[in-house]
Amino acid sequence: MFDLDNAVENWCNKVVSHNIWDADKIDELKDHLYCIIEQDVNSGTDEKLAFEKATSDLGYPEAEIKASSGRAKIIQRICRVLNKIEGNSSSDSPLVIGHAIIWASVMLAMALVVKDKDANGAVLLILLLGWFASFTILDGTKTSAKKEWACLKRFVERKLS
Amino acid sequence: MASTIAKDLVAASATPLILSILKNGDSYGYEIIQQVKAHSNGLLEWADGMLYPILHRMEKNDFIESYWGKADTGRKRKYYTLQDEGRKELLKMQDQWHQLYTLLMSFKGE
Numbered sequence: 001m002f003d004l005d006n007a008v009e010n011w012c013n014k015v016v017s018h019n020i021w022d023a024d025k026i027d028e029l030k031d032h033l034y035c036i037i038e039q040d041v042n043s044g045t046d047e048k049l050a051f052e053k054a055t056s057d058l059g060y061p062e063a064e065i066k067a068s069s070g071r072a073k074i075i076q077r078i079c080r081v082l083n084k085i086e087g088n089s090s091s092d093s094p095l096v097i098g099h100a101i102i103w104a105s106v107m108l109a110m111a112l113v114v115k116d117k118d119a120n121g122a123v124l125l126i127l128l129l130g131w132f133a134s135f136t137i138l139d140g141t142k143t144s145a146k147k148e149w150a151c152l153k154r155f156v157e158r159k160l161s
Numbered sequence: 162m163a164s165t166i167a168k169d170l171v172a173a174s175a176t177p178l179i180l181s182i183l184k185n186g187d188s189y190g191y192e193i194i195q196q197v198k199a200h201s202n203g204l205l206e207w208a209d210g211m212l213y214p215i216l217h218r219m220e221k222n223d224f225i226e227s228y229w230g231k232a233d234t235g236r237k238r239k240y241y242t243l244q245d246e247g248r249k250e251l252l253k254m255q256d257q258w259h260q261l262y263t264l265l266m267s268f269k270g271e
Contacts, residue, residue, distance in 0.1 A: 031236055031237065059208065
């Protein structure tokens with residue numbers, strides 16, 4: 001039998017773990033989700049259907065979270081290996097390293113093209129593709145960018161001190 | 162039947178509308194969306210996910226303030242209340258929208 005509270009709790013956990021929503025703001029989203037569900041249930045909709053519709057209305061249907069999770073898994077697996085090599089156990093770093101891999105590939109491709117000065121258009125296209133790939137494959141791009149920046153800052157500070 | 166409002170206008174009007182709703186009393190996300198829908202006779206329908214980033218930005222700008230309360234069901238609920246900065250911003254925005262409307266109407270007869 002469908003357990004609404006459990007489904008809501010699981011959905012909230014997924015939304016947070018995929019960096020779709022901040023953990024400290026999830027209670028607000030949870031209340032909103034319940035409000036939509038309650039309205040539909042009061043007008044006769046089945047709880048399960050109301051839940052599916054509500055998550056879809058909020059823009060994060062369960063099915064899509066699962067799909068994006070599958071894409072991210074491949075990158076995360078590579079990152080976990082890299083983490084072991086680096087001896088880093090942080091749970092945030094896979095995302096950062098994932099971006100680093102993508103952007104390193106982009107830069108290599110750019111270096112190959114840039115030999116030709118007339119190839120500016122192609123360079124721009126590669127950069128855009130890199131950005132798009134980064135954005136598509138990994139969730140939480142904004143958060144990741146902030147962490148990458150913080151990481152770079154720490155690196156420069158260490159070098160200067 | 163009136164056509165739905167263009168996305169650009171929906172986005173631009175979000176802040177003044179939220180401020181206007183909160184001027185009438187504290188409210189929370191879901192209720193704000195319902196009020197907009199009701200007041201516009203369904204012409205303006207906000208996507209559920211779009212409201213919170215706007216509310217959080219407005220809170221950061223000190224236009225509004227949030228506090229945790231309880232819903233009738235006993236569930237935790239975040240309410241928003243209008244601040245002085247928000248009141249000033251609302252007056253400014255109302256004035257700007259009025260100016261734009263007047264400008265637009267001045268061309269209507271031509």
